[in-house]
Amino acid sequence: MISTVASRRHVIADDLRAQISTGRIKAGDRLPSEAQLAARYTVSTPTLRSALALLQAEGLVEKVHGKGNFVRHPLRRITYVGGGHTPTNAALRVSIRTTKLRARGRLATLLRVPAGTPLTEFLCLSHDGTSPHNLARVYVPRGLAPTDVPDEPSGPDGVAAVLTKLRPPLAEVQERVCARLPTPVEAATLRISSTLAVLEVTRVATDTTGRIVEAALLILPGDRADAVFTAHPTTEERTAEG
Amino acid sequence: MISTVASRRHVIADDLRAQISTGRIKAGDRLPSEAQLAARYTVSTPTLRSALALLQAEGLVEKVHGKGNFVRHPLRRITYVGGGHTPTNAALRVSIRTTKLRARGRLATLLRVPAGTPLTEFLCLSHDGTSPHNLARVYVPRGLAPTDVPDEPSGPDGVAAVLTKLRPPLAEVQERVCARLPTPVEAATLRISSTLAVLEVTRVATDTTGRIVEAALLILPGDRADAVFTAHPTTEERTAEG
DNA sequence: GAGTGGTCTAGACCACGAG
């Protein structure tokens, strides 16, 4: 066996987890201070903190510097639907920042354009209620639809319209998914613990001429997001693989 | 700004990371002992250890109790191809354990069968060289193809044959992907740090009659795995969404 | 300023691996 006598932090984490899931500590509640908890469990503060770290990594507890440890609200699950469907989730509040830049390194490779190609970046942060729920960076070559992409799209609808215009000729959407820990910036933006895994979706859309018209990098918090992909092998494989 | 003066552990982690990526410390090498490193960086052991924890979470360093910290070999990337393709990767060594069990809770829901339905579980552990590279649990209702599923399939080929027999009538494959930290068992099985995120793929295959013929739970180590899904919206959406 | 978490120290003791 790996575990000898179950380390103290796990015992404490299990106890707190049970109290949270049974409702003895409710969502939004502040936990007792770390000093109080340490005293209650008769452990030192570092040990108590390492127990809380486990709960943080599960997304169950959020630490707020100077205020305390809080039980997170049970969050609505996020389902990312793959296959090039437009994510027209009207319930979300989306803030978008548009930036012009030029393709470099990884981005140039993704879009299969030479380095230096002018791009438009849409940096989208979706909010569900008060908490951020996903982070998306969408890159579109500026040469593609120059008149369709205004410098300052009028809010979410503006960008949605732009993206929809790119949609009809789409021929292939490839989505690459990986799991990793967030970068410090991502953790701060999504307000998640830096020990909570994220789901990263890299989406590349190709039009009928084989040209890449969009690359998107989506970051979804792992505690409440999953991505769904549906395939119909019998119909699809006839065309794709004979 | 969040970071005031970049905590010591990050400075140390950055330094070690640079030494590893520039080749000054080579793959497979043992790092100096934690006590030596702590002395070199003039920090206490807990601080030094927390720096190593960062590298562990990235999959860059592996700790072996009683022996030391080792730089992991750059690992071949694993690409899981979605869409119901048979993963016929002959380069992998696969060990399979077959178990008979009955559907309960989550499994019954997944397979849409009543609780108590007899199932066959294939627990597959793939190895690429010496290190484990993915963990799969495949569940097939026993009532489906009773004569096709022998009690003890003769190694990988036996199971591959079984799974292939289930393939022709497949109508839909749905794959749900999420990111999370591994369970202690998964971490031990895959020999990864419990702070290294994994990619979990839940695959459900339906035949032409709408019955679920297979549910699979795949666990892929996040440091080297990603899943790829390809869709052809213009052809697919005509049939799926009109 | 009082209370909170964030980071770090200097050391103790235990468990594992190899000789």
Next chain:
DNA sequence: TCGTGGTCTAGACCACTCA
């Protein structure tokens, strides 16, 4: 037995929040 990592302690000092 010895060197390694694994866990824990009892405090120190700093940074943030709020009154």
